[in-house]
Amino acid sequence: MRAGRLLSLLLLLQSRGRMTAQELADELEVSVRTVYRDVEALGSAGVPVYADRGPAGGYRLVDGYRTRLTGLTTEEADSLFLAGMPGPAAELGLGAVVAAAQLKVLAALPPELRSRAARVRERFHLDAPGWFRGGEGTPHVAAIADAVWQQRRLRIRYVRWAQVEVERTVDPLGLVLKAGTWYLVARTGTGPGPADGGRADDLRTYRISRVLELTALDESFERPVGFDLAEFWAGWSERFERRLYPMRVTVRMTPDGLRGARVLLGLAAARELRDVEPEGEWTTVRVPVESLEHAAVDLLRLGPEVDVVEPPELRERVIARIAAMAAVYGR
Structure with missing residues (x-):
């Protein structure tokens, strides 16, 4: 935990320049005293951190010093695709890693690109849900996302349009965010499900807010050969609109x-x-x-x-x- 915080402190100074102890403490969500200790630890490790005294003072790195260590984790690299969507990223359980990934990328950019990236973030914001709609409760979206990543079968209890509860065993293939609503694209069967002998080539879409319960099974699955989530969603949306x-x-x-x-x-x-x-x-x-x-x-x-x-x-x-x-x- 402390190693990650020290890296974040270093990247904050590299990407933003001079910062006060209080500003660093606010960013890292620690006390000012902890910032003092962390700065001392960086100095002991050979990082050239200097303290400027006075009202306009603060901590800064010596001019020209840049670390090449961005240290992107697998989760952070995946989260870059959601960097413009902090709300959905948080629902998937990736809010913290999105923030960390943005910080690391900013620190690795040259000054001119770093300032451009900062301007983009200041000037553009994506608000996915439609007007006059409250957010739907999606307590299971993070668990479903994990099953999608791990290719792990799920058993779900689901409310259909006619308010009928059904139970399905599904192979979760992908998640789609449409106008602020999360959908699961999954392979299921005509019977109890592919894990129970049902036909395993039936692709369906489930509105995640209608999932009442889910259980991650100790069974993996193979994704259909050639399956393209975006292509499937485009075709499904067109068919759904024609039915509607x-x-x-x-x-x-x-x-x-x-x-x-x-x-x-x-x-x-x-x-x-x-x-x-x-x-x-x-x-x-x-x-x-x-x-x-x-x-x-x-x-x-x-x-x-x-x-x-x-x-x-x-x-x-x-x-x-x-x-x-x-x-x-x-x-």
Whole structure:
């Protein structure tokens, strides 16, 4: 523990220049007295640490001194891919190693690149979750991530969409973070699972917040030959969207209606209408919808900027809702 702290202290001085004992203590989460002892230990080991006295003083390394020891661990090297996502990294249990990896990389960079890296960190920030959404509880995500790394089978108890609890034995192949929500891509079987004789070529996606319990089994597995997580996710997302929006309805929209629909009717409609240009006062378009009931509610958000053409059942639902609203406000 102390060796790691001494290395961190050295890299802090190398990457940031002069720092006071209090600043070092705050960064390392130790007492100022501990910083004094650590600086003395570095000096005894031959590291040229100097103390500048006075109000603007602090500790610094002699000009020109640089250590080539970055000492990246395997975990820290893996965490570099998440360096722009401190929240998800923390959920995976990699928050501390991300911070340590960033510090070590900064210390190893030449001055001009180090200042550029610092500017990037100051000017860009990734906030993955969508607006107006609270974070989902994902107490099992770190354990699942460990099973993915170790290629270790899992037995999970899971809540399906219909609020039905099921138990599965799965081979965890990868984790995906989509709009602030974690998903597990796993190989499972049609029966109890691959470990229990089920078919082991069925790839499925599990929303991790719906995992109630999990047990890491003492069984390893081989990843499918040629499996590509990003490719699988792209194909699965497209199929999921088609299932979620299985219908197309025909509507007429004003130019304001087209602009509003790209915002209010969801991502699928936004993609469908992205390249549509107004054709005068009204433009006829086809819009993907989840169901007629959902479509009636969503299209009413556009008010008089949309006119339902077909199917007739949807037009009747919209008219009935408008009549009901008029009756309420007429009273």
